[in-house]
Amino acid sequence: MPKPAEVEELLRGAGLRVTRPRVGVLSAVYRRPHADTDSIVGAVREDLGEVSTQAVYDVLRALTKAGLVRRIEPAGSVARYESRVGDNHHHVICRSCGAIADVDCAVGEVPCLHASDDHGYEIDEAEVVFWGTCPACRSAA
Amino acid sequence: MPKPAEVEELLRGAGLRVTRPRVGVLSAVYRRPHADTDSIVGAVREDLGEVSTQAVYDVLRALTKAGLVRRIEPAGSVARYESRVGDNHHHVICRSCGAIADVDCAVGEVPCLHASDDHGYEIDEAEVVFWGTCPACRSAA
DNA sequence: CCCGTTGATTGGAATGACTCAAGACTACAT
DNA sequence: ATGTAGTCTTGAGTCATTCCAATCAACGGG
Incomplete structure (x- = not known):
């Protein structure tokens, strides 16, 4: 959880x-990993007061392009963002409630997996999503 | 590529x-693997004449629920559908043009991968997407 | 320390995939 | 043949996301 000064340094560095x-x-x-755009807008407004929705969209895109945040788009969900970048970790997602948890990559470097047949593609990343049921939804069932 | 009679049998069987x-x-x-909804609507209209867009959406959802087709939702793309089901294969997607190719799963059974830490989730599927550049886009660059 | 340029932010409107509701219709079983 | 559950159609609506033009602010050069 970086301090404001560290956040500024991150931005400048990019x-x-x-x-x-x-x-x-x-x-x-940083404060809310795997948050969607809407809840990020809410969190920012709690801190700063008025901020336009479009500014948040624009900032998120700029941060993503700069590599400071990572955009993840699970099937059936809106886009979500996380601050863990560069360590090529994966995700496990609950089919029932949509909760997301991080899963460390056993290899650590991209691409961590190799395709059995790459069809001539030059592969730079292997994205893995584990689908299942989280403990809370399992006990609720 | 099943004949119309075989397609009917598939539907009845489900x-x-x-x-x-x-x-x-x-x-x-079956004819157009990895097609999005829009191009499926177009293909069906070529065959049958008028069909409402909503009917196609509805049918695709019914077929997906019945397990006759599989819905894939690559990040940054609209939903696409494919007829290969039950063999747990994966996909390689071109970052530049969005072309999708199938990659056979080395294991074949779900889940083909195991998470290093499952966070208590009960995992039933590991979805793998390889991101890269297809041969056409690579030579065009 | 001030100022201008460059890039960021804002507000409004638009896009486009997808969903919902209500009624007409039809494939299939009895 | 006939009933009915499930489909298809039409039309309107939702929601995340993007586009555009105008305003505004950060930061490096004077």
């Missing part, structure tokens, strides 16, 4: 200008 | 009624 919405959004992503 | 839109949609999915 060649991005330091603005209030950007600091707020990046902090919110 | 406990679904045999209707013109259903036969048309299921044939179209």
Whole structure:
């Protein structure tokens, strides 16, 4: 959980200008892993007051392009963002409630898996999603 | 590529009624692997004439629930459908043009991978997506 | 320390995939 | 043949996301 000053340093290091919405959004992503855009907007507004929805969308795209956050798009869900980047970890998602948890990659480097037949593609990443039922939903059933 | 009679048999075997839109949609999915809804609508209309877009959506959902087709939702793309079901294969997707190719699973049975830490989830499937650049886009660059 | 340029933010409107509701219709069983 | 559960159609609506033009602010050069 980086301090505001560290967040600013992260932005500067990525060649991005330091603005209030950007600091707020990046902090919110650190604070709430796997949050969707809507809840990030809410979190930022709690901190900063008024921020336009479009600013958050724009900032998230800029942060994603800069490699400071990672956008994940599980099937059947809206886009979500997380701050863990560069360590090529994977996710386990509950089919029932949509909860997401991180799963460390056994290999650690991309691409961690190799296709049996790559069809001539030059593969740079292997994305793994484990689908299942989380403990809470399992005991509720 | 099943004949119309075989398609009807597939539908009946899944406990679904045999209707013109259903036969048309299921044939179209066999004919065009990894097609999105829009191009399936187009393909069905070529065969049958007028079919409402909503009927296609509805049929695709029914076929998915019955396990006759599989819905895949690659990040940054609309939903796509394929007829290969039950063999737990994976996909390689071109970052540039979105082309999708099948990759046979080395294991063959679900779940083919096991998480290093399952967080208590009961995992029933491991979905793998390989991201890269297809031969055509690579030579065009 | 101030100022201008460049890039960010805002607000409004639009896009597009997908869903919902209500009624007409039809495949299939009795 | 006939009833009925399940399909198809039409039309409207939802929601995440994007586009555009105008305003505004960060930050490096003076």
